[in-house]
Each structure stands twice: as structure tokens, then as C-alpha cells.
Amino acid sequence: MSATLDAAAAPIAIGGVAYEVVMGIECHVELKTETKMFCGCRNVFGAEPNTNVCPVCLGMPGALPVPNRLAIELLVKAGLAFGSEIPAYSKFDRKNYFYPDMPKDYQISQFDMPLTQGGVVPFWLPDGTHGSCRLTRIHLEEDTGKSSHASRDGRIAGSTHSLVDFNRAGVPLMECVSEPDIRSAPAAVAYLEALKRTFVALGVSDVKMEEGSLRCDVNLSLRPVGQEEYGTKTEIKNMNSFNSVRRAIESEMARQAEILENGGRIVQETRGWDEAAGTTHSMRSKEQAHDYRYFPDPDLTPIEFAPLDVTRLRESLVGLPQARIDRFVSDDKLSIAQAHQIVDTPGLADYYDAATALTEKPQATANFVLGDLSRLANETGVPAGESRLGVESLAEIVALVEAKTINSKTAKDLIARVWSDGGSPREIVAAEGLGQVSDSGAIDTLVAAVLAANEKSVADYRAGKTKVMGFLVGQVMKQSRGTANPTLAEERLRAALGDGAE
Amino acid sequence: MASGDIDVAYVAKLARLALTPAEVERFGAQLGALLEHVDRLAALPVADVGATAQVIAQSNVMRDDVVRPSLDRETVLGGAPERDGAYFRVPRIIGEDA
Amino acid sequence: MSDATAVEIARSVNAGESSAAKRARAANDRIAERDGVIGAYLSVTSELARTHAARVDARIAAGERLPLAGVPLAIKDNMCVTGTRTTCASKILADWIAPYTATAVQRLLDAGAIPLGKTNLDEFAMGSSCENSALGKTANPWDLGRVPGGSSGGSVAAVAGGEATVSLGSDTGGSIREPAAFCGVVGFKPTYGRVSRYGLIAFASSLDQIGPIATTVADAALVYDVMAGHDPMDATSVDRPVELASPGLREDLRGVRIGIVREFALTELDPAVRAVYERAYADLEKLGAELVEVALPTAEYGIATYYLIAPAECSSNLARFDGMRYGLRVEGRDVGATYEATRAAGFGDEVKRRILIGTYALSSGYYDAYYVRAQKARTLIAGDFAKAFASCDAIACPAAATPAFAFAAKTDPVSMYLMDYYTIPMSLAGLPSLSVPCGYVTPAGGTSPMPLGLELSAPLFAERSLLGIAHAYERGTRHAEARSIPDLPRTAVAR
Structure with missing residues (x-):
């Protein structure tokens, strides 16, 4: 089911042969908990270096991990939102490799029995087509600390030493692994946006790429259209915004296409995105054997989900954004851009839904919600739902406009006035004679x-x-x-x- | 299972242990002898036996998402081999690709 | 030796007849007098002992009653105690100061115990003689030319040599029981998960367990009762009520069925050693026990199983000693070179061997053949015990095949690994198991009689029953009281 009817997935002509791009995405998403995955240190961004650390998250001799229940539940909710299966039995494994920002020199992760398996992420592309991408799994692991490299340009190359802050070490991280279903850069971005809006709506994560609470790696390869087997892939890392994801994909597609065009072969490797240069560069360095020696972490017990627990978590999922988007587009006949904008603004979809229930005029309501209301929300810093313009007031205004009792100018003024001062628009119009003069x-x-x-x-x-x-x-x-x-x-x-x- | 086929140099690399050629040879012989002893496990009928990771069967041991005090930074960095202000200072990370 | 037991000390301090301060001073003097020849301690925490003693006395004066009031305690140096050097007898941690205290230790300190110091061990608890310590040499108080056993050699020698009333050891494959047998004291490994491992520097996480070492079973029970129980900081610590062992101490073995393991034939032992164990079994019977033969057909696979599982876990547990955040660093040209140089310089040969074998057993292509197969063998071994316990309350067998051997007697690693032949199967099954003195033999070439230990093991969580049986045996035989260790040369320790 790699079925994105994706107009942007136009074939690339290489040497007279039509090629398509095949992508799978691995996302690391920091979970929104008070504390870290295996200890009681705070999970916050931007604290003074090395202040949210303890024997456990510093990997001190003798310290032991105890898993955070909330993190496990958040991850399961994320999976349930995409229809993932929650296996009855799951466990933590150790992934063994050395790195200076990884305190124990192994990462507690999940190898063969992740918390969720399968699932599908549906999304709309900007051109109005519908796409989807299957999830392979979502598993739970711990984040590493953060190293900064002391060199002139801040890059690893040429540095004399590194500085490490372990505040992030042990922050709960879910890794969402997708199937190679993505066929264009816009689809990749639409997929990521769909993940983001779901995680935000569920309170699973802040999903702030600029703070690193969402990081993604894109596995990308090209193959002739119609060919079943995949081409050699590269893994692209270090993108810090959805826009850079799009640019990095386009750049890497072009790079691979050029190599193939010239009769060359793609080298399987990890490539870093360079935002300033607008290109990817090889991150290959001294070859290190990758033999992670996974084994079940003997410090932790397995996780067994009873059907009741899964039901409880499933029932806690309400107002999933994708369902709303689908409804706004197909029932309310809003544009995809309008639907995304309403759903992506915190609280706005609830407001819109409540107002539309009263007005029964979705398009007119959406115009006000995305126009005057959004502008006022920006100017005043107060979301529509917390202003004095209740949904009943907006419904009155919509009705007055529809009945041609007031014109749009009056409507605009009324909205601004009721937003800050409250009151019934209908009564104001009557009392002040603001009704449209049609005599x-x-x-x-x-x-x-x-x-x-x-x-x-x-x-x-x-x-x-x-x-x-x-x-x-x-x-x-x-x-x-x-x-x-x-x-x-x-x-x-x-x-x-x-x-x-x- | 075949005994004595341990590539000590490769394993030492994975384990990040620098070994001299003499150590590679000595450890190789000693580990070969141990593996020979260990090979007796091949005689056990384990096809239908479950693996024991933990002898006391427990599951779902978790904690609530409640903050506990962290360590004082001076205590943390006081034990570091090298520090730089508020940070741990480590040698340059070259050729280390996580 | 006529030293007071922990039970007696706690009673007298609680009664105001003695004080914790007095006990701390006396214990400290004893260490100063003897440790120069025994070498049980890696560090003596006199100042900590003094402040703790003062605190205990203040609490007693305020009307509190503490189960371990004023009891001098030695702590194996693989357990964290805030502000103390905690070394694992390794160069890689030689100067590391722990910033927190292990749960088990904290419980004993809260109950009034006095922390005398940190004791020697085989580096990272890997060994059976204490000779693998990188930081000190510990002698067997019965014969200074012999090893105390290991890995808890320092903790056992401290108690045997009168340098501590009780001590804490850790047991992964026999590290409490084998040295306890070698030094003629009681060494007890509780059920896996019964005592918190938080703050115990891990060797093999699925096997490690802290336990008490004492001169009497009653003292071991007293310490166990204080430290056993669930700890929210250790996810493998078992959350079920503790059955206190002290009230279950008994004087006879009427109605008790003791299993004698068919596969552990005494005929393979040296005749003098064999005679001691035959006598021990006879004594159990004389005390009222019914001896029944039980089968542990897979026990002989214990060592092979153990030497895959324990090193595999250790290879991962010891990765963190990399010179980045704490401990030794030997600088190289980059991070990779620093790791390799630090670990090469910081770990001794035995630790390196186990890291290598464990890394190998987990590595790609060998994981199923070695590690998974060993885990399955572990299932079979535990299953054999479960079957055996259907027909008995406890199993009796030798704790070790020989008395303590001379220093440098065992140079081949595998022959050293075989020392734990009788203790490893119980560890793999997670069972509570102990060694209690059962007699003496004078080894060939030796000058003084050396103690032997009887190992008693019970079903999971049957600590109360096990200690009760051991107590009856101890009271009925009085082996520990039959002899005393030869006079030690007196040398003051300069510290």
C-alpha cells in the first residue's frame, strides 16, 4: 500500500528511464513528561548544563533504571492514534556502543519486541490528494546527552575536544519507524506534519524541531518505475525544520540522480544536511564495526499490556486531528489549507466545530475563524476560545451577515468589539442602529x-x-x-x- | 557452537580494550579453553525450552512521573576526569560515528 | 574468639549498657591492630564511623530502639556510600568518591550499624580468591599464606579476623558463600531480588545479590531482616512482604527434609574433606532431619551457563567505565583511543577476560549459539531445583570442594572458575543459599586446620526456613566455637 496519489511524485528521467524516489522516515520524538525515562530528573529544555542529572541518568556505578509509566502510556497512545497494534508483551533491550554523550555506553531501547507494531499515518498533500504511510513500529528509548564541539566552526572536524551536557540524557524518546512508502518531498513533509499534529493534539510531545524534540532521518533511494527491488539508499540526518527536510530530500534526489545519470553507483552511507550550503555531505568516517549486541536489559522487567489497559488508553483518544481534517474537507468542504490551519492552531478546531454547529455555515464560519479571529488572536495574544467572543456571538454575527442585516465592514468591527468587550452582537446592532441600510x-x-x-x-x-x-x-x-x-x-x-x- | 574460533582482536575492538599482541595470544588461548568447556551446553536439549532473562518473573515494574531531586552540579563535575566550566570535557570526537 | 555478636551488641547498646561510640572505637582499634596482616579493608572510614556512632547514641538517648544499634559493619567496596572512596578494587575507580548510598547499606545505617570501612574484593567481584584485587592483598586469617576466597574476601576476612562484627558481601556465583566457607563464617545470599541492588556496582545484573556475612546465623538473620524488602529504585527488587528470619530460628530439625544431591557425589572429594561432609550430613540427620536424595541433572552445566550469562551482562555493565565522566582517564589522541587506553590500563586481566568473552557471546552470529542457549540452560537448571524442592525443604552440599588454597596456587582461569561448582547452580536459579561452618581439615602442606562450609539452599523466598535450618545445625554442632583462629602477629596499620 505505497499508494500516495501524489502529483508531486513525478518520475525523474535518468538516462531516458523514468525513476521514482522511495523514502522511509525514522523520527525521534521526545515525550512530554515531567521527568526522564528512567529517573526522577526533570525533562525540560534549556536548563543550566548538567543540573538535571543524577546517578541514574549519568550512568554512575551502581545506579539502576526504573521506567516512567507515563512515557510508556504516551507512546502507546501515539500508536493507537495510528491504529498500531499493541503487543501483549514488550521488553527493553540494551543497544551497546560507545559514545561520549551516552552515559552507560549502552542505550536502553527496544529491539525485537517494541511497544507498538504497524499502523498507518494518513495525510493530505497540499495539491488536494490524499496519501498515507505505514508505520513499521514505534519503540521507546532514552535520549543521549548533548556534545558541543570546540573548534572554529563548531563542527566535529578540526575540533580539539568536546563539551558534554547530560541534561538531555535519559529523556524519553519514541522512535517512529516508517515503511518505505513515501514518494515525494511534499509527501515527506505532509507525513511529518501529520505526526506532529497528532502528537501535539494528544499531548504526547511538544514536537519542536528547533529544540530537538523531533529529529528525523530520511532513508532515500531511487529506482526505475515499476522495479520492485529498492535501489541503494542513503540516510540523511541533521535537518532542523520541515523546510530543511524538504530541501534536503530534493538535494539528495538530485545528487543521486546525477550519479546514476553519469553511470555511477550510490554508496550506502549516512549523509548530513548542511543548511547553509543546501547540500548533503558524507558523514562516513573511520569505519567502526556496528555490532550493537542487543540483549534484554536485566535491570528491567517486561511490559505486559492487558486488553483493558489498551482499551482505557484507546478511549482516552478524542478529537484526533486527522479525523477532523478529513471531516472538514469532505463534510464542510473546506480547502485542505483551511482544514490544516484550523487544526494546527491550538484550540481553534474546537472553537470552529462549536461555532459551525450553531451557524450551520461552515465556509462562512471558517472565513471568520481564519480571518478576523486569527488576526485578533495574533494581535492580542489571546486564543479565540479564551476571548469574550463566544461561539454564540460569532454565530449571531454569521447569521446577521447571511441575512444581510449587517455588511462585512460592520461584522469586522463587531467582532473586534465583542472580542475585547463582550456583549451580544444582535443586541448591539439593534441598540445602535448598525443594521445595514437597504432602504x-x-x-x-x-x-x-x-x-x-x-x-x-x-x-x-x-x-x-x-x-x-x-x-x-x-x-x-x-x-x-x-x-x-x-x-x-x-x-x-x-x-x-x-x-x-x- | 565451535570452540576456539574467537577473534580476540575484533572482540577487543568492540569492547574498546587496547590489547598488545601478546595479550591477544594469551587471552585467545584462555578464552578458547573456556569456550571448550562451554561447548558442553550443546548437549542440552533446549529446543523447546524458554530463555530465562530474569529468574524471578515480574512484569510492569514502573514508577510514576514524579520529580526527584537531582545531584548538585559541583558534586557531579567534581568527580569528572576533566571539566570545562559547567561541562564535562572529553577528547575530540573524531571518527566516532554513532 | 569471644567477641560479642551483633545480637548482643544491639541489645547492650539499646539497653544503655554500652554505646555505639565505644563499639566504634573498639572496632577501629581492632582494625588498627590487625589489618596490617589481614588486609581486609581498602579504606577505613573512622571519621564516618565516629559521626554515625554519635548519631546512634543520640537516637538511643532520645528513646529510640534500633535493631543494629552500635553494630560494627564492614562494607564490600562495590557498594556506594556517599562521600567514601568506592573502588571495586579496580584501578579504573581507584579514586572515585560515591555521591550516593546503596539502599541496602542505607537501611543498615538507619538501623544503627556503624560503617567501619570498605573491604577488598576481586576486581569488580570477579574471582574466587580475592587475588584479582588491583588495590590490595587480603589474607585468610586462619592461615596468612592462604587466600580468603572471593570475591567478597575482604568482608569475610574482616568478620573472621574480628575486624568487624558483621559485613556485607555480594554474591553473583558464590562470592559470599565460597569465601565464608574458606574463612569459617556464615555467609548468606538471599533470593535474587529480595535485597535491593541499587548502589551495588553491577557485575552481572540478573545474578548479583547483596547478603550478610556474620559469625552466627542469628547475626546474619538480624542483618537480613533489616535490609530485605522492596526498593522503588530497583525495578528487579521484589515487591512482596518480607518474612522475617529472626523469629524462625530453631534448635532442631525435626520434620525437616534435607535433599542430598545425587550428582554432587562426595566420593570425588579429598578423603579428609569427604569425611567432614559425611559427618555434616549425619549431624543433620541426628538433629532430626530426614535426608532424601534429590537429582539435579543439569547442575553440571552450571559453570558453562554462568560463564556465558555473567560475562555477557558484565561486558555491557562495565562499558560505562570509559574515562569520560568519572574514574581513571588515560588520554589518547581522540575519544576512541582514550577509551581503549583507559580501559586497557584500568582493568585487570580477569575483568578483561570476562569482558571479552561476554562481548563475544553477545556479538553478531554468536548470540543465539551462546547467550540464548545459556539462558535456556538456565531455565532447565532452575526447573531441576523446582522439582527437587518438591521432595525437600532445603538442599545440603559442600560450599566448596576444597579448603582455602595458597596464594598463586591457581593460575589457570578455568580451574579457578571450577571453584564455584557448588554455588553457581543456586545463583542461576536465584535461590537463597548460605554457607555455615561444618568442620576443619588440615590441607596437604598446610600448618593449621582450615574451615570448611556446608552449603544449604532453599526454594525462592524461603529465607526464614533456610536460616532456621542453618541455625539448628550451627547450634547442634558448634563448629565455629570449636576452634579459634591462630594468634595473628600484631602490627599497627599506618593509614
Whole structure:
């Protein structure tokens, strides 16, 4: 089921043969817990170096790990959100290799019995097509510390020594491994965004790439369209935003295509993305044998999930973003961009859903929610759901506009006013006479006054400069304090200026 | 299982132990002798036997997500072979590809 | 020796007849007098002992009653005690100061024990003679030319030599029981998971267990009762109520069935040693026990199984000693070279051997043939014990095939590994098991009679029953009281 109907997955012509790109993605996502995976040190970003450390996460002699229940449950929830299977039995293994920022010189991870298996991540591509990517597994492990390299350019090469901060060591990390189902850079980004919005919605992770709470490696290869076996892949690392993921994929596709074009062969290797250069570079160095010697961690007990626990966790999943997006697109007929924007703004989908239930006008509601409400939220720093503009108020405004009782200008002003001061838009309109004036007699009075006060514009109009009509309509609106029906105003202006025959 | 086929130099590399050629030879012989003893396990009928990782069968031992005090940084860095301000200082990481 | 037992000391200190301070001073004087020849301690924590003693006395004065009030305690130097050098008798940790205290130790200190110091061991608890220590030489107090056994050689020698009333050892494949047998004291390994391993520097995580060493079974039971029980810091520590052992100490063995292992034929032993064990079995019967033959057909695979599982776990557990965060660092041109130089210089040969064999057993292509097969053999061995315990309450056998041997007598690693022939199967099965003095033999070429130990083992969590049986045997035979260690040359220790 590598079925992304992905328009961006256009074949690449290499030497007259059509090639396609095949990608699988491994994401490391830090879980949002108070404490680390195996000890009670705080799991926070940006603390003073080496302050959130203890014998356990520093791998001190004699210290022992005890797993964080919440981390395990968060991971299982993440899996359940994508329909993963939760095996009845799971265990922790040690992955043995030496690295200075890994305190025990082994990483507690999961080898052959991960917490979740399978699952599918559906997503929409910007062009309106639907795609999906299968998950192989999601497993739990511990993060490493962070090294910084003391050299002129901060890179490993040429450094004289490194400095290590272990605050991050032991932070719970879930690794989401995908099947090689991704066929284009936009699909890769859409897949990552789908993961991100689900994890954020479930409270599983902050998913901040800039803070490193989501890191991803892309395995990429090219093969002739129709060929079953995969080409030689490279693994791309070090992307720090979704945009750099896209750029790195495009760059690596081009690099591999060029090699194949010239009759060369792809070397299986790890390549680092260089944001500034816009290219990937080989991270191969002195060959180290990779023999991780996985074995069950004797310091930890297996995890056995009873069906009841899984049911409890499944029932805790509400308002999954992908289901909402699908509903917004197919039922509410919103655009994919609108649906993503509503779902990706914290709290906005709930607001939109509640308001639409009252207005029964999804598109009009979405326009207000993504337009005026989002602007006000940005300006005031208050999300729509916490402003004084309740969904009932918005529904009243939508209804007033639909009934042509008020015009859009009045609606905009009302929204801003109720946002900060509260009150019923319907009552305000009634009390202050803000209703749209659609009475031609009243409008004719205003038109006469405007024409009398703007002789030059009248002359210009008659001389063929019909553009001044906009100005004249504006003057009528101004005279009416914004309540005039602008369409009617223009009609009466034309009539007064002698275009009445039109 | 075949005894005596232990590649001590390769294993030492994995274990990050520098060995002299004399040590490789000596350990190779000693480990070969042990492996010969260990080979007797081949006689045990284990095809249908489960593996024991832990002799006391327990599962789901976990802790609540509750903060406990961390160590004082001076204590932590005081025991380091080398420090640089608030950091552990380690030799340059060259050719170490995690 | 007429030294007071822990039971007596705790009683007198609680009663105000003696004080913890007095006990601490006396113990310290004894160490100063004797440790120059025995070499049980790697560090003596006089200052810590003094402050703890003062605290205990203050608590007693305030009306508290403490189960181990004023009891002088020696701690194997693979257990962390805040502020003390904790070395594992290894160059790689020679100067490391622990920033936290092991749970088991903390429980004893909270109960009023006085920490005298940290005792010698085979480096990282790997060995059976204490000769693998990189930091000191410990002699057997019965014959200074002989080894105390290992790996808990220092803790055992300290108790046998009167330099501590009780001590803590750790037992992975026999490291408490074999030296206890060699030095004529009681050494007890509880059920795996019964005593927290938090703060015990790991050798083989699925086998390591802390246990008490004492001159009497009652003292061992007293210490066990204080430190046993669940610890939230150790996920393998068992969360079930502790059955206190002290109330179960008994005087006879009526109604007790003791299993004698068919495969552990005494005929293979030296005749003098054999005579001691035949006598021991007869004594069990005389005390009222019914002897039954039990079969442990897979026990002979114990050493092969153990020498795959324990090194495999050790190869991973000891990876962290890499010169980056603590301990020794031998600088190389880069990180990789520093690892290799540090570990080459920091570990002794036995540790290196076990790291190598364990790394090999876990490595790609060998994992199933070695490690997984050993885990399956472990299942069979544990199963044999379960079957045997269907027809008996405890199993009796020698703790070791010989008395303590002379220094440098065993140069071939495999012959040293065979010393644990009788103790390893119980470790693999996680069983509570102990060694209690059962007689003496004068070895060929030796000058003084050397003690032997009877190993008694019981089903999982049957500590109370096991210590009860051992107590009855001890009271019925009084082997420990029958002889005393020869006079030691008195040399003050300069520390």
C-alpha cells in the first residue's frame, strides 16, 4: 500500500528511464513528561548544563533504571492514534556502543519486541490528494546527552575536544519507524506534519524541531518505475525544520540522480544536511564495526499490556486531528489549507466545530475563524476560545451577515468589539442602529449629499474616469457610519449620475 | 557452537580494550579453553525450552512521573576526569560515528 | 574468639549498657591492630564511623530502639556510600568518591550499624580468591599464606579476623558463600531480588545479590531482616512482604527434609574433606532431619551457563567505565583511543577476560549459539531445583570442594572458575543459599586446620526456613566455637 496519489511524485528521467524516489522516515520524538525515562530528573529544555542529572541518568556505578509509566502510556497512545497494534508483551533491550554523550555506553531501547507494531499515518498533500504511510513500529528509548564541539566552526572536524551536557540524557524518546512508502518531498513533509499534529493534539510531545524534540532521518533511494527491488539508499540526518527536510530530500534526489545519470553507483552511507550550503555531505568516517549486541536489559522487567489497559488508553483518544481534517474537507468542504490551519492552531478546531454547529455555515464560519479571529488572536495574544467572543456571538454575527442585516465592514468591527468587550452582537446592532441600510430612499438622501460635496469627482466620472465610483461609494458608506448596503449605494450613485439605464 | 574460533582482536575492538599482541595470544588461548568447556551446553536439549532473562518473573515494574531531586552540579563535575566550566570535557570526537 | 555478636551488641547498646561510640572505637582499634596482616579493608572510614556512632547514641538517648544499634559493619567496596572512596578494587575507580548510598547499606545505617570501612574484593567481584584485587592483598586469617576466597574476601576476612562484627558481601556465583566457607563464617545470599541492588556496582545484573556475612546465623538473620524488602529504585527488587528470619530460628530439625544431591557425589572429594561432609550430613540427620536424595541433572552445566550469562551482562555493565565522566582517564589522541587506553590500563586481566568473552557471546552470529542457549540452560537448571524442592525443604552440599588454597596456587582461569561448582547452580536459579561452618581439615602442606562450609539452599523466598535450618545445625554442632583462629602477629596499620 505505497499508494500516495501524489502529483508531486513525478518520475525523474535518468538516462531516458523514468525513476521514482522511495523514502522511509525514522523520527525521534521526545515525550512530554515531567521527568526522564528512567529517573526522577526533570525533562525540560534549556536548563543550566548538567543540573538535571543524577546517578541514574549519568550512568554512575551502581545506579539502576526504573521506567516512567507515563512515557510508556504516551507512546502507546501515539500508536493507537495510528491504529498500531499493541503487543501483549514488550521488553527493553540494551543497544551497546560507545559514545561520549551516552552515559552507560549502552542505550536502553527496544529491539525485537517494541511497544507498538504497524499502523498507518494518513495525510493530505497540499495539491488536494490524499496519501498515507505505514508505520513499521514505534519503540521507546532514552535520549543521549548533548556534545558541543570546540573548534572554529563548531563542527566535529578540526575540533580539539568536546563539551558534554547530560541534561538531555535519559529523556524519553519514541522512535517512529516508517515503511518505505513515501514518494515525494511534499509527501515527506505532509507525513511529518501529520505526526506532529497528532502528537501535539494528544499531548504526547511538544514536537519542536528547533529544540530537538523531533529529529528525523530520511532513508532515500531511487529506482526505475515499476522495479520492485529498492535501489541503494542513503540516510540523511541533521535537518532542523520541515523546510530543511524538504530541501534536503530534493538535494539528495538530485545528487543521486546525477550519479546514476553519469553511470555511477550510490554508496550506502549516512549523509548530513548542511543548511547553509543546501547540500548533503558524507558523514562516513573511520569505519567502526556496528555490532550493537542487543540483549534484554536485566535491570528491567517486561511490559505486559492487558486488553483493558489498551482499551482505557484507546478511549482516552478524542478529537484526533486527522479525523477532523478529513471531516472538514469532505463534510464542510473546506480547502485542505483551511482544514490544516484550523487544526494546527491550538484550540481553534474546537472553537470552529462549536461555532459551525450553531451557524450551520461552515465556509462562512471558517472565513471568520481564519480571518478576523486569527488576526485578533495574533494581535492580542489571546486564543479565540479564551476571548469574550463566544461561539454564540460569532454565530449571531454569521447569521446577521447571511441575512444581510449587517455588511462585512460592520461584522469586522463587531467582532473586534465583542472580542475585547463582550456583549451580544444582535443586541448591539439593534441598540445602535448598525443594521445595514437597504432602504433606497434613505440611501438616495446620502447619495445626493455626497454628490453635492464632491463636484470634482462627479465631473471626473462624467469625463469617463469611472474609477472614482469606488471613492464615491466609500463616501456614502462613511456618511452612513458603515451601515449602508454598499451594493445598493453604488446602484443609486450610478442612477443619480445618469447611468441609470444600465 | 565451535570452540576456539574467537577473534580476540575484533572482540577487543568492540569492547574498546587496547590489547598488545601478546595479550591477544594469551587471552585467545584462555578464552578458547573456556569456550571448550562451554561447548558442553550443546548437549542440552533446549529446543523447546524458554530463555530465562530474569529468574524471578515480574512484569510492569514502573514508577510514576514524579520529580526527584537531582545531584548538585559541583558534586557531579567534581568527580569528572576533566571539566570545562559547567561541562564535562572529553577528547575530540573524531571518527566516532554513532 | 569471644567477641560479642551483633545480637548482643544491639541489645547492650539499646539497653544503655554500652554505646555505639565505644563499639566504634573498639572496632577501629581492632582494625588498627590487625589489618596490617589481614588486609581486609581498602579504606577505613573512622571519621564516618565516629559521626554515625554519635548519631546512634543520640537516637538511643532520645528513646529510640534500633535493631543494629552500635553494630560494627564492614562494607564490600562495590557498594556506594556517599562521600567514601568506592573502588571495586579496580584501578579504573581507584579514586572515585560515591555521591550516593546503596539502599541496602542505607537501611543498615538507619538501623544503627556503624560503617567501619570498605573491604577488598576481586576486581569488580570477579574471582574466587580475592587475588584479582588491583588495590590490595587480603589474607585468610586462619592461615596468612592462604587466600580468603572471593570475591567478597575482604568482608569475610574482616568478620573472621574480628575486624568487624558483621559485613556485607555480594554474591553473583558464590562470592559470599565460597569465601565464608574458606574463612569459617556464615555467609548468606538471599533470593535474587529480595535485597535491593541499587548502589551495588553491577557485575552481572540478573545474578548479583547483596547478603550478610556474620559469625552466627542469628547475626546474619538480624542483618537480613533489616535490609530485605522492596526498593522503588530497583525495578528487579521484589515487591512482596518480607518474612522475617529472626523469629524462625530453631534448635532442631525435626520434620525437616534435607535433599542430598545425587550428582554432587562426595566420593570425588579429598578423603579428609569427604569425611567432614559425611559427618555434616549425619549431624543433620541426628538433629532430626530426614535426608532424601534429590537429582539435579543439569547442575553440571552450571559453570558453562554462568560463564556465558555473567560475562555477557558484565561486558555491557562495565562499558560505562570509559574515562569520560568519572574514574581513571588515560588520554589518547581522540575519544576512541582514550577509551581503549583507559580501559586497557584500568582493568585487570580477569575483568578483561570476562569482558571479552561476554562481548563475544553477545556479538553478531554468536548470540543465539551462546547467550540464548545459556539462558535456556538456565531455565532447565532452575526447573531441576523446582522439582527437587518438591521432595525437600532445603538442599545440603559442600560450599566448596576444597579448603582455602595458597596464594598463586591457581593460575589457570578455568580451574579457578571450577571453584564455584557448588554455588553457581543456586545463583542461576536465584535461590537463597548460605554457607555455615561444618568442620576443619588440615590441607596437604598446610600448618593449621582450615574451615570448611556446608552449603544449604532453599526454594525462592524461603529465607526464614533456610536460616532456621542453618541455625539448628550451627547450634547442634558448634563448629565455629570449636576452634579459634591462630594468634595473628600484631602490627599497627599506618593509614
